[in-house]
Amino acid sequence: MSSELWLAEGFTSYYGGLVLARAEITSLDRLLGSLGRTISAVSTSPGARFRSAVDMSRLAPFVDAAQSVDRTYGANTFLSYYTHGAAIALGLDLTLRDRSDGAVTLDTFMRAMWERYGKPEGSEPPAVARPYDVEGARQVLVEVAGDAAFAEEFFSRHITGILRQHAPGDTVTVRYRRRDGSVDETRVTLGGAPGLEVVTLAARGSSRG
Secondary structure (H helix, E strand, C coil), rough: CCCCCCHHHHHHHHHHHHHHHHCCCHHHHHHHHHHHHHHHHHCCCCHHHHCCCHHHHHCHHHHHHCCCCCCCHHHCCCCCCCHHHHHHHHHHHHHHHHHCCCCHHHHHHHHHHHHHHEEEEEEEECCCCCCCHHHHHHHHHHHHHCCCCHHHHHHHCCCCCCCCCCCCCEEEEEEEEECCCCEEEEEEEECCCCCCCCCEEEEEEEEEE
């Protein structure tokens, strides 16, 4: 049973769309639309009120093509660790960029994770000498961000803690800076009931004042 699928699967989901946009295979608008739907799904999921990202990961044996004799109402108690993790990745990426004025990003964190836990060792490339866990990921964030208090708060709020949800109809604003110094802003208006998708999504470029 794994507690880290929010990272292993969710961060991969985030990078899937991001890499396609970076390679200009898909458009920025399409990426923003996908991220908007992710934000909406997590913000309005009933399951996010009951379980943390770690808890969702541990439910994989019961939701990922496995069989169980227990009857559940998963639609109201479970949020996919793919979706949950992708939202966490987006939030961490934007937060690191904002805190460091663009010098530190999620790429920085993932490179550090690779250096410590991802590089294969020995004669069998798939094997790693040190598999990562939740605490290991937190320690890497401490080093990358240079702030133990920030890493502790981020993990306690978003990884091991329960998400604070926005009410339907709330508008969530996401801002991030491009390499040329301009700032893009994405506004997401959540649906009118749990499970509904984003109602409006807009993006615009501006200069930092």
